Amino acid sequence: MPLLLAISSLLFYWAFAYNIVRTDYIKLVTLYIAVFILFYNIIKQLKHNTKALTYLAFGFRAIFILAIPNLSQDFYRFIWDGRTILEGINPYLHTVESFINAGKYPVAQALELRAGMGSLNASHFTNYPPINQLCFTIAALFASKSILGSVIVMRLLIIAADFGTLHYGSKLLEKLKLPVHHIFWYILNPFIIIELTGNLHFEGVMVFFLVWSIYLLYSNKWVLAAVVFALSVATKLIPLMFLPLFYQWFVFGNWNIIKKTSQKAPQEDSKNKLDLLPTPRYNYWKGITKLIAFYALVILTTVLLFAPFYSSEFINNYSKTVALWFGNFEFNASLYYIAREIGYLFRGYNEIAIIGKAASILVVCFVITLSFLRKNKTMTQLITAMLMVLSFYYFTATTVHPWYIAMLLILSVFTKYKFPLVWSFVIILSYLAYVNVNSMDKSENLWVIGLEYLVVYGVFIWEVFIKKAPRFLEA
Template sequence: MQLNLSLLKLNKTAALLTLFSCLLYGVFAYQLERTEYLKLVLLYTILFGLFYWLIKKYKNNLKLLTAIGFIFRTVFILAIPNLSQDFYRFIWDGSMILEGLNPYLYTVQSFIDDGNLPVANGQELYNGMGELNAGHFTNYPPINQLCFVLANLFPGAGILSSVIGLRLIIIAADFGTLFFGKRLLQNLNLPSHNIFWYLLNPFIIIELTGNLHFEGVMIFFLVWSLYLLQKGKWQWSAVVLALSVSTKLVPLIFLPLFFKWFVKRNVIAKAAKPSMSDVEIASSRVPHNDNNWIPYVSGITKLIGFYAIVGVITILLFAPFFSTQFISNYAETVGLWFQNFEFNASLYYIARAIGYTFRGYNEIAIIGKVTPLIVILFVLLITFFRKNNTSKQLITAMLLVLSFYYFTSTTVHPWYVATLLILSIFTNYKFPLVWSFTIILSYLAYMQIGNANKSENLLVIALEYLVVYGVFFYEVFKKKTKPA
């Protein structure tokens, strides 16, 4: 803390900006109700402006920005999340494992119906998570479950002690992302301060540190894996990627994109020199000679090895929970996201409105089956018809694929955008940064004015996506993309 304070003393403006931001974060953490819409948007807008100002003014002082990032997160240490109820389920799952029970085999509601609560504070946790969450099986992968267990081991018997434990894990992950993200930026010849568009972003601080979403842990492993891959340590990269998948399943969508990294990149490098840089590989073409098949076979062998390591490690991590009932329950829960839940969607809402003109009801049951097929087709197109030979090209492909998935998804919770944001700092795209600001509008979707049935306000959703799509299409179709 002495280091943090001494850094701030060097610049009074930075100290004032930090202090003002801390006061606003304090109000956000301890004096804000989710239904206070005007207060919510006003606080978030001011914090976003201060965040942008801090990075623009002090982008060359990385130690100062790191210290500020730590200070902002400490404001939330004792706060109970006010924009999400998911943490109650996190604590429940961790408590179940500590009691020797498999959290994938039981719903919370089943214990409530039996009148037999196996965990401490069970009734309070049930009341907090709500009937919808309690009525479904857990869908959190094993590394996520490990985090829940560790959080419940934090000293203290109440819910707040577990909240503090969850928060410390997420904060540690954020600074792990800083460590590897900064080094990956340097290796890609990109500005090191780009990492602070993620680390200091109010969206990240509020959604991850504040609301306790574990995208931050998944992102830490993902960035670490990309760093190892860029350094040529593909076996260890696969191990760490498996940890990312076992925290959140999202990175599974990236697996096909590694095809050209291993195969095409290997052919180019073997034909010239193994130590070729990304810049040299990007400007090279596959040479034509009679022995071209040799490096192709070598690249495919590495690719298969990469996939095998990811698959085996992931299966081993799930193994302690494995049973036929687990497979059934997990598949059922994951399927809900495609055919049951609707929130903050964009293209899906348009398709739903069109479908209503023909059928009039239950459009999600039909569209939810078609959407995954469209996403798979898009992933394959990006895999085989786009250059993904360099780290920057590969990460850009990941960004485009995940963006397409969210654009077509039936459910886009605010914290999903965190993965797009971290990927974008290694590319020339800025629309995820814009989205991290407009995403606050999704919390206004259930405004009370004229909305007695609690249906989403589609005008608010439309405003959010008009801005995001406007920036996205500008960046995709403009003739020359400037560096981020």
């Protein structure tokens, strides 16, 4: 049976890599459902054979090596940025259109790359942080005149990051006394294989550095953990929102206990079982000092990574580009679409700028609340808090591309929550968002989006507030 499941998966992944187009919706969804069912059964069959699961995970990735991504066009911009850096051009200071409109072609295959990335991407400044840019530059170094060559190099880098995630994720699961095979809910997941290896999204590199950093932190190597955490931030900015959550880990974590004072045992008829436990005492100022040093190292390392690209124009261009995600773009959102409709009802036009800012304020308030009012003393509690913060951010965001939830999925591996795994299955519906009977209608099909989030919110509410409420509030 495992052999049959593996061969079937290989065939389906080959179809995904070389025999599908984004607009072939029925085939896309059918293949994805099939490969996801196979993935689930493979893990169930081989959960005690992690070596076989490892071979399968990277065997499936190998199928995509020679494939040009067919569900995303972002990789064209990746190639452009890497090649401009090799030419000594700061990619943060120029849009693609500024070169093309001036009749300048600073890199090989400039017109082909511009056509591939599309006008929207070409008209904006790049928003990819330095570690991303390093990966793009490595691809340009080895394949400066071949799009396929650049794709292969970037794909190998992403696969290497997955190897790192598998290694440190497994070790972290062992330390947390959780089943090691749980890491394959991420590594072997078709969503991860297709979106990251197949479509060349570098969330996998960000995930690798974050998992490595968490492992180092749990091993009490907080200095190196801070540097590696900064590498995750310098790949994608998302991990920045986790920084406040480290407060309780550093101040009230087990490593910082200086003394345990025993309490008098209660009478046998005492109902307060907590009286049986010793009361821990913490070296508060030692924890605060390490926390501040951790933050300083993260910020300093991040700044140093951005430093080679620094200029006044860079600050202006980068901040404007990042702001676009909060005030201009909208895709596959949930609560935002409800707020947008309310805005239409009362104001008569799209209030995305106001709603985007309000959502950002809500996220900040939520992060602060979880940082100080929820128990985040143990590593499991800390990772669970990260999962909840990121979930809240995506639930309120104006734009949620499929590959964004890779971080949610890896965090869930170290917790008891499975709604990100369910989301990785139904996320395929986001590719159907523009299926409309009238081909002139370019708006998203909100019925499709609604179905996706009906499933996600249903599982989320069941796990967090009904079935497992105490785990979120205390564990």
